[in-house]
Amino acid sequence: MEKLLATDRHIHGLYPHVDIWGFPISAYLFLGGLAAGILIFAAIYYLLGKEKEMPFTVKIGPLFALPIIMLGLFLLIFDLHHKLFVWQLFMTARAESPMSWGAWTLVIVSIFSVLWPLSFVDSIDEYLIKRGWSKMTRVTEAIIKFEHKWIIPHFIIMFFRKYRKFFAIVLLIYSIILGIYTGILLSAFNAHPLWNNPILGPLFLTSGVSTGSAFVMWLSDNHKERLLMSAIDMSLIAIELFFIVHMFMGMEAGAEAYKHAADLFLGGEFTAIFWGVFVGLGLILPFTLEALELRGFHIPTALPALLILAGGLLFRILMVSAGQISEYPMMP
Amino acid sequence: MRYGMVIDTNKCVGCADCVVACQTENNVPIGYSRDWIMEFVEGDFPKLSLHFETQRCNHCDDTPCVRTCPTGASHVAEGGIVKVTHNECIGCGACIEACPYDARYFHPDGYVDKCTFCDHRLEDGLDPACVSVCPTECMHFGDLDDPGSDVSKLLKERDNYTIIPEAGTKPQIFYLK
Ligand code: SF4
Ligand code: SF4
Numbered sequence: 001m002e003k004l005l006a007t008d009r010h011i012h013g014l015y016p017h018v019d020i021w022g023f024p025i026s027a028y029l030f031l032g033g034l035a036a037g038i039l040i041f042a043a044i045y046y047l048l049g050k051e052k053e054m055p056f057t058v059k060i061g062p063l064f065a066l067p068i069i070m071l072g073l074f075l076l077i078f079d080l081h082h083k084l085f086v087w088q089l090f091m092t093a094r095a096e097s098p099m100s101w102g103a104w105t106l107v108i109v110s111i112f113s114v115l116w117p118l119s120f121v122d123s124i125d126e127y128l129i130k131r132g133w134s135k136m137t138r139v140t141e142a143i144i145k146f147e148h149k150w151i152i153p154h155f156i157i158m159f160f161r162k163y164r165k166f167f168a169i170v171l172l173i174y175s176i177i178l179g180i181y182t183g184i185l186l187s188a189f190n191a192h193p194l195w196n197n198p199i200l201g202p203l204f205l206t207s208g209v210s211t212g213s214a215f216v217m218w219l220s221d222n223h224k225e226r227l228l229m230s231a232i233d234m235s236l237i238a239i240e241l242f243f244i245v246h247m248f249m250g251m252e253a254g255a256e257a258y259k260h261a262a263d264l265f266l267g268g269e270f271t272a273i274f275w276g277v278f279v280g281l282g283l284i285l286p287f288t289l290e291a292l293e294l295r296g297f298h299i300p301t302a303l304p305a306l307l308i309l310a311g312g313l314l315f316r317i318l319m320v321s322a323g324q325i326s327e328y329p330m331m332p
Numbered sequence: 333m334r335y336g337m338v339i340d341t342n343k344c345v346g347c348a349d350c351v352v353a354c355q356t357e358n359n360v361p362i363g364y365s366r367d368w369i370m371e372f373v374e375g376d377f378p379k380l381s382l383h384f385e386t387q388r389c390n391h392c393d394d395t396p397c398v399r400t401c402p403t404g405a406s407h408v409a410e411g412g413i414v415k416v417t418h419n420e421c422i423g424c425g426a427c428i429e430a431c432p433y434d435a436r437y438f439h440p441d442g443y444v445d446k447c448t449f450c451d452h453r454l455e456d457g458l459d460p461a462c463v464s465v466c467p468t469e470c471m472h473f474g475d476l477d478d479p480g481s482d483v484s485k486l487l488k489e490r491d492n493y494t495i496i497p498e499a500g501t502k503p504q505i506f507y508l509k
Contacts, residue, residue, distance in 0.1 A: 081423025082442035100402035
């Protein structure tokens with residue numbers, strides 16, 4: 001049976017299929033997952049008492065979380081069609097709507113990503129001097145001066161320092177929620193069979209944590225820290241591949257609409273870019289490079305790290321655009 | 333009170349009068365529409381059969397569009413009519429993604445717009461514009477909760493279906509076979 005639209009609606013972004021979410025939303029999901037990954041590692045290694053051995057992971061990485069989240073929020077707001085009303089997003093909190101609780105999660109995580117580095121400001125200052133990033137030490141020194149001068153900020157920072165363990169647990173929980181949210185934002189949409197899949201939450205979380213480890217690998221100057229992140233990242237990639245295979249097998253076993261969704265990646269228009277570029281260059285190649293590095297070969301760590309970061313972004317772009325193409329067949 | 337629509341696909345000729353009536357009644361910007369006609373061709377030449385459906389928001393009973401709206405701009409009003417409060421809508425598009433029928437679109441002014449069952453006409457005791465204007469009288473509008481209404485009787489008498497039932501939205505627009 002052939003389906004035609006007798007009265008052409010000409011509505012931008014709706015026909016022949018919904019196509020209203022593009023790069024900004026994909027990048028927003030990527031940045032959210034990346035920030036979540038960075039903060040998850042910071043909280044975990046702090047709780048494990050590894051703050052001295054893993055200085056970048058625990059103290060320096062989280063410095064980047066706030067700008068990353070802010071860039072993500074900027075892209076989200078940039079993508080709204082009724083931008084002037086954006087404040088309405090923060091007038092309610094709706095547990096049913098991932099867009100709503102996700103925005104609130106971002107607010108909470110942002111607050112933590114300010115307080116966390118602030119509580120470490122002295123050792124961050126030392127680290128920056130050691131690494132020769134002297135421009136940035138001006139900021140940390142100004143903060144230290146400010147803190148000593150004013151009683152209220154001093155009190156807040158001291159309070160945070162004192163209960164850092166408790167805050168690390170809260171930070172860990174909220175960062176995991178943030179990572180899962182980036183997948184649930186899509187899986188909440190039943191209308192698109194590709195997205196209608198509970199595995200997207202854990203899959204996006206794993207991918208986000210993997211980009212977080214890549215970020216540490218890329219920027220840390222500590223050899224041991226980089227090797228450890230490499231090893232962790234290899235297991236994350238393995239888990240990710242397992243989830244991906246599992247996802248497609250589940251869809252192939254499902255109803256017609258789900259098979260069609262999977263077919264977009266198994267022979268359809270996304271096949272080459274998904275398996276060749278994302279899986280090949282964004283997962284398997286960095287996995288191999290990391291394995292070689294652990295065996296003692298000299299590989300610039302930035303290479304696998306950047307491949308993983310680029311792969312993470314590509315993965316979200318593909319999932320967002322393919323999802324909007326996947327629809328239920330409309331036949332009488 | 334539960335508003336619903338019953339549409340006789342055997343009578344529909346696909347003239348699109350309902351589409352134009354809606355655009356005029358609701359000041360729908362040019363190039364946009366809240367309702368539309370789907371045309372289904374079946375069989376092999378020369379044995380072809382043609383089937384029309386006039387479609388719009390199904391004012392579903394289980395509303396993914398309302399659920400995913402972060403601000404509460406999308407809501408269910410009296411009689412089960414699914415509406416959007418324009419100045420609460422941030423234009424995030426979540427509801428557009430959530431609707432399996434593509435019944436919503438971005439108005440050029442930024443907010444999301446869709447069929448309202450012409451609730452401003454219902455207040456005056458009139459039918460929605462599309463129903464009133466249909467030359468073949470294939471559309472029926474009324475209270476599905478009232479067993480004596482036209483729509484309830486037709487649903488009892490005739491075989492009917494809804495669009496994409498597998499999406500689980502429980503549409504309140506029924507098509508007669
Ligand atoms: S048809 Fe779409 S917009 Fe209308 S109530 Fe159902 S899901 Fe919502
Ligand atoms: S576009 Fe508007 S009505 Fe739709 S989900 Fe977003 S805020 Fe709600």
